Every structure is written in structure tokens, then in C-alpha cells.
Amino acid sequence: MILIFSDNNDRTTIEVIRWLVALSKDFILVNDDEFFDIKVDKKRFFLQSQKNSFFLDDIQSVWYRRGGLFFKRYQYSNNSINIYMNETQHWLEDYILKTLESKKHINKQSNSHVNKLLVLEYAQNIELNVPEYFLAENTDEVILSKTITKAITGNASLDNISDNKDGMLYTSIIDKKEKESFFISFFQEKIEKDFEIRTFYLNGECYSMAIFSQNDDQTKTDFRKYNNEKPNRNIRYNLPKDIEVKIQKLMQMLDLNCGSLDFIKSGDLYYFLEVNPVGQFANVAYHCNYPLFKKIADYL
Template identity: 25%
Template sequence: MVARRPGSVLIVSETDDLHATAMAATLREHHGLNPIHLDLRDFPRESGSFRLDRDGTSRSMSHLLGLDDVRSVWWRRPHPARVPAGVRASDDAFRQAECDGFIQGLLWSIPAAWINDPGADRTASRKIVQLETAQRAGFIVPETLITNDPDEARSFTESRPGAVVYKRTGTGRGEFAETRLITRADFPKLTGIRSAPTTFQDYIDADCDLRVVWVDGAEWTVRIDSQAGVGRVDSRLDTSVEFSREQLPASVSKSLATLMGALGLSFGVLDLRLGLDGEYYFLEVNPQGQFAYLEIKTGLPLFRSLANLLVEGDGSVPGF
């Protein structure tokens, strides 16, 4: 059993998630709270119940204490319930749907502050939604095609005046997929996008890349000297280059606040690219993005900022 103080924080993530572990340590150190950490894959191996009567409602899980006392939830890296396979696939699908419906309903009904709201989180993770919303928010977005039509993909690539990159469109937990420049040698492989819609986008010649951790108005920006290493196309490929604290121009900050408000997100990790032309280009926002390495590289109090939001409703950190 996991004991914690009333009014604690619930972290929904996989058991071995580094970010969840670091957040738990931050909450204990700075707020004296021992959070609940729930991996949804523990259900239905661990039992759960929801009860409603004249006195109200109650929630319980056999290996946790205090779900009804949760004040805030970090919807960090949720998984489907892990339902053992049975004899018939049709029965498995039914039981999976019943388990997911129960555990999600049990949690989503908690009257707490959600970071992020699960519905907004799911919608905002769709690349098409975020790209269109970013453009409406005032961001410059590289010209983009997302398609499963090989002919259209080739036509788009050949029509662009400069280089084009291709990258995955979904946000599932598959194998790491590198953003790459497309060449004519790749054209015969385009038939593979029939069952995997792919994003094709103008390549932006860059001065640097920027990764922004947004904590409900607190804007933590890191400049990545991506062009100095092997991560010129995809900055994730080289963390040996210089990382430094940065501040966005007021106009870009305004677009950022407008975007996150429109998406209904109180937290997200955004990738921007500063072009050689001096423009700030929006690439994507990940509502469950990685940021621990940014704190290690720059000393920015990212975990403390998010912890403050979870406990106090304010992501600011005195002294920063």
C-alpha cells in the first residue's frame, strides 16, 4: 500500500518513467507530499471499484490509498489497461474496452486539477490539429503535406523550391523515428505510406532549434545549438551541443500563449526552429514531452515549476 498525505498529487505514468520518479522526489522535497504513482497497466491485476450512493461517490484501487483526496493529476504517460489474452479475440476486445472504460472513468471523474485534461491532451496530440491551430495563433508553420498517397507525396516533394523532410505523424510509443531529408532514392519506398500516413514538410535552414517547456504561462525556453553537431535536421540526435537559456520575442510568446489556450493545454513541450531568415517556425507541441535533459543541461527549475503548478496552481518559481 502506498501511504500519502490527504490532498496529494496523482501521477499517471509507466512504473519506470524517469520523469515521474523525478517529479515524486520534487514534490517530497519542496512540498512535503508523497504522490500516488499509478501505472494503468496494473489494472485489472489490481482490483478497483467505484461506488455512488446518497452520500456521494467513492473510488478505490487495491494497491493505492486516497484516490478521493487527490487535488491534482499529472496525466503523464497513460497506457491502456493490461488485460490477459483469453481464448477468443472477440472476447479479448470486449474485455479490453470494459477495462479501459472503467479505469479511465474512475480517474477522469476525480474532481481535481488535470495537467493535462485527458480530452484536450488527446486532441492536441494530433499533428494536424496542432499545426492548423498554430497557424491560426500567429505562428509561421513550414509548408506541410500529411498523406498516405504516394503520388501526392512525390508531387509535393518535387514541387518545393528547397529540401523537404519527412517524419512520423502519430504520437504512439513506437520505436524512435528520426526526422530525415527525403531524396529521390526514397521515392520507391513511398508505397509504404499507404498504411502509415506520413508528414512531409519544407526543411528550414536554421540558426538554432528551441525547445520550450510551457507550464501554464511560465515559459521556459532552451536554445539548442543544433547546427554545430549531427542533429542539424533533427535536434534530438545530438545532445552534446551547447544548450542555453533563451527568451522568446514578445510576438512569439503571444502566439505561444494563444496556441496553448486554444488547445486547452496547461503543459506542453514545444519545438520551434529559428531560421536563417530570422523567423521563428513552429514544428510541434507534445503534451507529454520529455524535458528532464533540459533541466540537466541548463539548470532551469522545470520539475519545480510543474510541481508548483500541481500543488499551488502556479508554475512560477521565485528567483527565476
């Protein structure tokens, strides 16, 4: 049995499931709004939600796409008992999660979010080119028009910023000084790019796409500001073998066997920007005709 963790209506998950159905494979899809009870049936762990139920030892492979395995917590009126109950439930949950991660898997719930600062340090240690970066509480040392700022987290977004719409925190060029100090923020050298590269990594293999975002004012700083009326040109791309070897080293250091990595090509140099273990890669599959969905299904 294959266990899949994902968000509701994630298109990438749906494409992989189509292949699992075509291959006649049994699977369970757990969405991020499910909470499970832990039960024991004849010494076997049994997990049950309103939508799904399964024995832990029936799971043979796991794909952590997004979301995760979440548990119901039992509470009693006696606080002394609650302390014991919480500790007991914690260790039961820990056992279940670690057991699932010990099985054949694509990514893990425990390291689905990486620390960007550590990732950049690791990348520098294996001699990937990384644009100069620093943290600051003001713009005193910022070189205007030659410095960008972006979130320290992954793809950060703000809910309900206006008219009940979601908002994405995009990469921005600093073109003026701020008078006031602010919370610690991430700044990085602005690299003049030839084009961007999105690389999908799976079990030692790299599948790359060149994104010609610099030709459009709307997308040239952050290609995620998609221009639907005039989309960027996207084509297959082969990274140099030494870069692919370094990618594999980086992913091994992060204990990841899957993820999306972003690069910039500038002249003869390739600059590493970041890795997202749960990043989107459907566009890489669609635009470049890579069989990524089937490869995931085959591995599971």
C-alpha cells in the same frame, strides 16, 4: 492527496517526487502497468489495484505525466449480461476519469495525444510561422534535398526492428524519388536553421532552450539523434514576447496547460514545428537550470 500517472522509472517523475517528499506532501504514483477495480464504500468511489488504493474524493490534484488510469473489466458467461455490464462499466469509468480531470491538474488523460495536423492548422490560424507541408502517397511533387518527412504521430518508434532493439522514426531529408506508391505520409519544407528551440510551457509560462544542433552532421536534421561523444550546446533562450503570447493561445485552444513545443529559428523568423503534451523536458531543466520540477511540485 496528489495523484500522479506515469511510466515506470520516468526520470522526470522521479525528480518531481523528490520535491514532493521534501515538501512533505502525500501522493500516489500510478504506473502504466496497473489495473484498478471500481468499488463503492459508503457511497464513496474506491479504486484498488495490486499496488495502490484510494478514495476518489480524497484526490485534490492530478498530474498526468504518462500512462493513465486503466480498469479491470468483468465478464460473464451470458453474453446478454455482458453487453449491459460493459455499458455500465464504461459509464462508471467515464465518471471517474471526468471527475479526476475536473480537479486541479496538469494535463489530462483524455487529450494526452494531439493531432499534429490540427495543431499545425491552429498554429497557422494564430499566425505562427509553420513550414509548408503536405500529405502524399508518392514523391512525385517532392523537391529533393529541400523536403523532409516525419511521422504524423508524435514521437513514433518501432519495436524490435533488429537485434531486439527499439527504433525511433527520425526526421529525414528526401534525397531520392520512390518508384512505388506508399501509405499517406507527411512531408514538410526543409528550413535552413540557425538553431532549434525547445520550449517547456506550464500554466502560461514559457521556459526555452536553444539547441545548437546544426553544427553536427549527426544532429542537424533531427537533434534527437544525440551525439553522446560530442553533445550539442544548449543554453537558456528568451523567445520574443509575441511568440510566447501565441504559444499561450495555442495551448488554450488545445486545452493544455503543460507541454513541450519545438521551434526553428531561421534568420529573423521563428518556425513552429509541433507540441507534445507528454514530451521530455528534463533536459531543459538540467541544461538551463530552470526549477521546473519544483514548479510542478509546488503547483500540485
